[in-house]
Amino acid sequence: MSTAMQAQWQFPGGLHLDAHKLDAPIRDARLPTQLIVPVSQHIGQPAKVMVEIGQRVLGGQMLAAAEGYVSTPVHAATSGRVVAIEDRPVPHPSGLAATCVVIETDSLDEQVPADPADGFALDATDLRNRVRQAGVVGLGGAAFPSFIKLNPGSNVVETLVLNGAECEPYISCDQALMAAQPDAILQGARLLLHALGAQHCLFGVEDNKPEAIAALQAAADALGDERIRIVTVPTRYPQGGEKQLIQTLTGREVPSHGLPLDIGIVCHNPGTALAVWKAVMQGRALTQRVVTITGPGVAEPCNLRVHIGTPVSELLEQAGGLIDPDARLIMGGPMMGFALASAQVPIIKATNCILALRPEDLRPDTPAMPCIRCGACADVCPAGLLPQQLYWHAKAQEFDKTQDYKLFDCIECGCCAQVCPSHIPLVQYYRHAKTEIWADERARRKADVARQRHETRLARLEREEAEKKAAREAKKAALRARAEQQAAQEAQPGAAAQTDKPADDPVAAAIARAKAKGQAGKSESRPPADDESAS
Amino acid sequence: MIAAIIALTALATVFGLVLGFAAVRFKVEGDPLVDQIDKILPQTQCGQCNYPGCRPYAEAIAGGDADINQCPPGGEDGVIKLAELLGREPKPLNPDNGVAKPLPTVAFIREDECIGCTLCIQACPVDAILGARQQMHTVIAEECTGCDLCVPPCPVDCIDMLPVADEVSTWRWPAPEQGQAA
Numbered sequence: 101m102s103t104a105m106q107a108q109w110q111f112p113g114g115l116h117l118d119a120h121k122l123d124a125p126i127r128d129a130r131l132p133t134q135l136i137v138p139v140s141q142h143i144g145q146p147a148k149v150m151v152e153i154g155q156r157v158l159g160g161q162m163l164a165a166a167e168g169y170v171s172t173p174v175h176a177a178t179s180g181r182v183v184a185i186e187d188r189p190v191p192h193p194s195g196l197a198a199t200c201v202v203i204e205t206d207s208l209d210e211q212v213p214a215d216p217a218d219g220f221a222l223d224a225t226d227l228r229n230r231v232r233q234a235g236v237v238g239l240g241g242a243a244f245p246s247f248i249k250l251n252p253g254s255n256v257v258e259t260l261v262l263n264g265a266e267c268e269p270y271i272s273c274d275q276a277l278m279a280a281q282p283d284a285i286l287q288g289a290r291l292l293l294h295a296l297g298a299q300h301c302l303f304g305v306e307d308n309k310p311e312a313i314a315a316l317q318a319a320a321d322a323l324g325d326e327r328i329r330i331v332t333v334p335t336r337y338p339q340g341g342e343k344q345l346i347q348t349l350t351g352r353e354v355p356s357h358g359l360p361l362d363i364g365i366v367c368h369n370p371g372t373a374l375a376v377w378k379a380v381m382q383g384r385a386l387t388q389r390v391v392t393i394t395g396p397g398v399a400e401p402c403n404l405r406v407h408i409g410t411p412v413s414e415l416l417e418q419a420g421g422l423i424d425p426d427a428r429l430i431m432g433g434p435m436m437g438f439a440l441a442s443a444q445v446p447i448i449k450a451t452n453c454i455l456a457l458r459p460e461d462l463r464p465d466t467p468a469m470p471c472i473r474c475g476a477c478a479d480v481c482p483a484g485l486l487p488q489q490l491y492w493h494a495k496a497q498e499f500d501k502t503q504d505y506k507l508f509d510c511i512e513c514g515c516c517a518q519v520c521p522s523h524i525p526l527v528q529y530y531r532h533a534k535t536e537i538w539a540d541e542r543a544r545r546k547a548d549v550a551r552q553r554h555e556t557r558l559a560r561l562e563r564e565e566a567e568k569k570a571a572r573e574a575k576k577a578a579l580r581a582r583a584e585q586q587a588a589q590e591a592q593p594g595a596a597a598q599t600d601k602p603a604d605d606p607v608a609a610a611i612a613r614a615k616a617k618g619q620a621g622k623s624e625s626r627p628p629a630d631d632e633s634a635s
Numbered sequence: 636m637i638a639a640i641i642a643l644t645a646l647a648t649v650f651g652l653v654l655g656f657a658a659v660r661f662k663v664e665g666d667p668l669v670d671q672i673d674k675i676l677p678q679t680q681c682g683q684c685n686y687p688g689c690r691p692y693a694e695a696i697a698g699g700d701a702d703i704n705q706c707p708p709g710g711e712d713g714v715i716k717l718a719e720l721l722g723r724e725p726k727p728l729n730p731d732n733g734v735a736k737p738l739p740t741v742a743f744i745r746e747d748e749c750i751g752c753t754l755c756i757q758a759c760p761v762d763a764i765l766g767a768r769q770q771m772h773t774v775i776a777e778e779c780t781g782c783d784l785c786v787p788p789c790p791v792d793c794i795d796m797l798p799v800a801d802e803v804s805t806w807r808w809p810a811p812e813q814g815q816a817a
Contacts, residue, residue, distance in 0.1 A: 140803070140804075190803065192803050192806070193806075193808070194801065194803060194806035196801060196802065196803050196806060198802070198803045468811070497810075525811045528808065528810075528811045529810070529811055531808040532807070532808040532809065532810045532811070534808075535806070535807035535808045536807060538807075539805070539807055542805065543677070546678075546780075547676075547677055547678035548678070549778065550678040550679070550680065550761050550778070550780045551673070551678045551689070551690075553761040553762055553763070553778060554678070554680045554688060554689075554760050554761050556762070557760065557761065557762045558688075560762075
């Protein structure tokens with residue numbers, strides 16, 4: 101067996117963190133009693149609900165269809181009856197509610213018939229469509245629709261990077277998946293290579309996962325695909341950041357405000373590769389994922405294969421329950437995750453980890469002190485930014501200046517806040533600044549629409565006024581013409597009528613005659629007067 | 636002496652021609668300052684500034700007829716931006732023009748009570764109300780600027796101005812409180 105190669109480059113900054121990784125195989129979670137499926141589990145537009153309350157749905161059935169380009173459908177994970185389509189709290193830092201399809205499951209777990217295909221015989225477009233219809237999104241945490249990342253457009257993709265770094269402490273779902281299903285993941289990687297037309301695949305895994313590396317290397321040897329290489333990368337947070345891993349593997353930097361695609365690279369998570377393989381080769385929608393339930397707050401930490409939509413509380417039960425009822429639940433890792441408002445929120449496609457921390461595990465409640473300009477944050481920033489400058493400007497609400505310091509290249513990894521001796525919540529400042537900038541952007545777009553609508557309305561009012569005026573003029577002119585005609589008739593009775601009539605429409609002429617008669621009857625002196633003023 | 640006069644005249648003619656050509660070739664249509672001011676204004680079209688819309692107010696500011704503190708929907712932020720653009724001192728909003736709303740609002744018609752009079756439709760500056768005579772009306776919430784102009788004409792008072800609720804997609808991270816723990 102050959103050994104995995106070592107990465108040759110490194111990214112700037114970063115931290116060594118205690119791993120707290122769990123070395124446990126994947127266990128199937130029990131069928132949930134209830135599924136709460138948010139229609140927006142991805143970056144982009146929410147999907148559109150396609151089912152009705154009371155309807156029975158099967159596992160793998162589409163509950164909501166993609167709407168717009170940056171959108172993917174969502175599916176039911178198991179069979180049951182739709183009992184509600186309503187706003188429920190969703191896992192989001194805001195703790196707000198959003199539209200969810202709620203399903204009372206039956207224990208039958210009936211699935212829709214699978215529609216398998218030979219992915220290597222399909223062209224890239226069909227492959228993408230299958231990936232999209234299966235609702236596959238990036239399972240590393242960002243949940244960006246995968247089919248879009250499989251569409252390089254006019255760019256040439258040289259390298260597919262599979263991101264098996266999983267650098268954040270506590271999270272071990274990818275590690276367990278890579279150890280358990282290396283063949284399927286590598287087959288998925290081959291499908292991705294096929295869809296992208298890429299030449300080779302670099303599969304980066306942190307060196308603290310020897311089992312996963314060994315399993316992948318053995319599978320790669322058995323597969324014998326020269327294009328795929330397993331690369332061991334040093335354990336250093338945030339190695340699993342897309343841009344950081346690309347730099348470690350290839351020595352190339354993703355440009356500021358750019359995408360990996362700009363340098364001919366596309367990056368996917370191993371779980372996504374597996375989901376793509378299942379979507380295409382087995383014709384199965386993305387309805388399950390592996391989630392790590394861990395932390396000092398749970399009795400039996402474990403890696404569970406979970407039906408998407410399962411409430412967090414049901415999974416905590418299967419992990420032995422919470423040791424401390426006051427434990428704080430975090431979705432994601434301790435560095436980049438966010439606190440959950442309750443355990444009633446569901447697992448979504450983006451959920452890789454549920455971390456339960458006892459009050460004593462949380463960072464002590466030290467008040468923030470003034471910045472002393474020590475520069476420790478700049479030393480650890482993996483994006484090469486100046487966190488202090490960003491902090492000053494974000495604090496002063498000078499958001500355009502934060503953009504001058506490349507706020508949007510910040511990956512919110514939290515290294516700067518971790519090392520800050522003054523305990524300044526730096527990342528929160530950056531997140532605040534980012535969302536404020538987006539809100540401003542939305543307000544500006546809305547104002548542009550309002551301006552346009554207002555101008556259109558003014559133009560419409562003007563046009564209507566002009567039309568009314570034109571109609572009035574036309575009426576006047578018609579009256580005048582009739583009066584002229586009448587005057588002519590009076591001057592030459594008989595002759596004019598005989599010569600003009602046949603050319604005109606007889607009905608119109610009759611109406612005109614009748615009206616003229618009526619008008620003449622009402623005021624005999626007016627038509628001639630009108631006539632005079634007109635001539 | 637003569638040579639100098641000729642040289643200077645020739646130079647003046649050449650420069651004059653170049654400048655004249657540039658003035659015609661690169662002529663700016665409209666008043667760019669009005670556009671810049673208009674861009675800062677929130678486009679609510681509410682008329683609280685005593686002008687019939689944002690653009691007329693922008694023209695009035697550019698022409699020196701109006702002060703920069705007459706736009707309550709733009710709030711203090713708007714006044715500061717206008718002050719920066721025009722190189723003036725920021726000042727508090729003029730209370731005669733109204734007060735800034737704490738939250739953006741959107742009009743909502745209680746449809747059971749609507750009698751279909753079309754008065755609100757005529758008042759809406761951005762055509763964000765749908766309906767016809769004797770038919771129930773409704774507000775296109777995404778297009779509503781929250782200007783309140785539809786409220787007074789309604790003979791049955793069936794229009795509410797509701798605060799715009801935060802959604803997951805529009806939610807903003809709060810600023811860390813000073814002295815708050817990390």
